[in-house]
Amino acid sequence: MSRIGRLPVPVASGVKVAVEGRTVSVTGPKGTLKQELPAGISAAVEDNRIVVARADDSKPRRALHGLTRALLANAVTGVTKGFSKDLEINGVGYRAQVAGKAVSFTLGYTHPIEFPIPDGIQIAVDKQTKVTVSGLDRQQVGQVAAQIRALRPPDVYKAKGVKYATEVIRKKAGKTGAK
Numbered sequence: 001m002s003r004i005g006r007l008p009v010p011v012a013s014g015v016k017v018a019v020e021g022r023t024v025s026v027t028g029p030k031g032t033l034k035q036e037l038p039a040g041i042s043a044a045v046e047d048n049r050i051v052v053a054r055a056d057d058s059k060p061r062r063a064l065h066g067l068t069r070a071l072l073a074n075a076v077t078g079v080t081k082g083f084s085k086d087l088e089i090n091g092v093g094y095r096a097q098v099a100g101k102a103v104s105f106t107l108g109y110t111h112p113i114e115f116p117i118p119d120g121i122q123i124a125v126d127k128q129t130k131v132t133v134s135g136l137d138r139q140q141v142g143q144v145a146a147q148i149r150a151l152r153p154p155d156v157y158k159a160k161g162v163k164y165a166t167e168v169i170r171k172k173a174g175k176t177g178a179k
Contacts, residue, residue: 003066004065004066004069004070005052005054005062005065005066005068005069007069008046008049008050008051009049009050009051009052009069009072009073009076010048010049010076011045011048011049011050011076012028012076012080014028014029014080015027015028015076015079015080016028017045017050017076019043019044019045022036022037023035023036023037024037024043024050024072024075026072026075026076026078026079027079028076028078028079028080029079029080030078030079030080030081030082030136031079031120031136032079033075033078033079033136033137035068035071035072035075037068038064038068040054040055040056040058040060040061040064041053041054041055041061041064041065041068042054042055043068043072050072050076052065052068052069052072053065074138074139077138078135078136078137078138079136082134082135082136083134083135083136083137083138083141083142084132084133084134084135084141085132085133085134085141085142085145085164086130086131086132086133086164086165086166087130087131087132087133087145087148087149087162087163087164087165088129088130088131088162088163088164088165089105089107089128089129089130089131089161089162090129090154090159090160090161090162090163091107091108091152091158091160091161092160093106093108094106094107094108094129094152094160094161094162095128095129096125096128096129096131097125097128098117098123098124098125099114101116101117102114102115102116102117103115103117103123103125103131103148105148105151105152105162107151107152107161107162108152108160109152113151115147115148115151118140118144120135120136120137120140121133121134121135121140121141121144122134122135123144130165131148131162133145133148145164148162149162149163149164154167154169156169156170156171156172157171157172157174158171159171
């Protein structure tokens with residue numbers, strides 16, 4: 001039995017879970033998320049807990065068992081607390097500002113980069129160098145944060161660029177010059 005998959009997902013008060021065929025919808029104070037169940041995996045709501053079960057013990061089913069349980073737990077957490085990722089912008093003249101439904105980044109290129117804010121995501125900029133990406137869906141928050149980081153990944157020689165707040169950039173020594 002999967003160690004992760006066999007654990008029931010506790011459902012917080014104020015969260016409603018509905019299992020309709022292969023779709024599990026989770027509704028909470030922050031919004032609604034839907035999760036599709038893979039073939040051979042079933043979910044049921046018992047005593048304010050979501051219990052995930054698998055049809056057989058084949059290797060793909062065992063892998064999907066724990067994954068499905070983790071995705072449902074993330075959905076419950078997302079509609080109650082939400083998820084967020086913090087990014088930092090380092091470099092002289094590098095900055096960001098929110099302009100309507102887009103974020104404008106100045107990252108040392110010849111032009112500013114306009115990054116459209118997807119539906120379900122909120123982006124906040126603090127002091128032009130701290131960017132916070134937040135939303136209900138953990139996967140979408142991580143994907144948007146990765147796309148913003150990819151606009152100008154951190155440089156290992158000068159430590160300039162966009163990095164996660166928890167990321168540590170180890171600077172490399174440059175060339176020593178001709179002798």
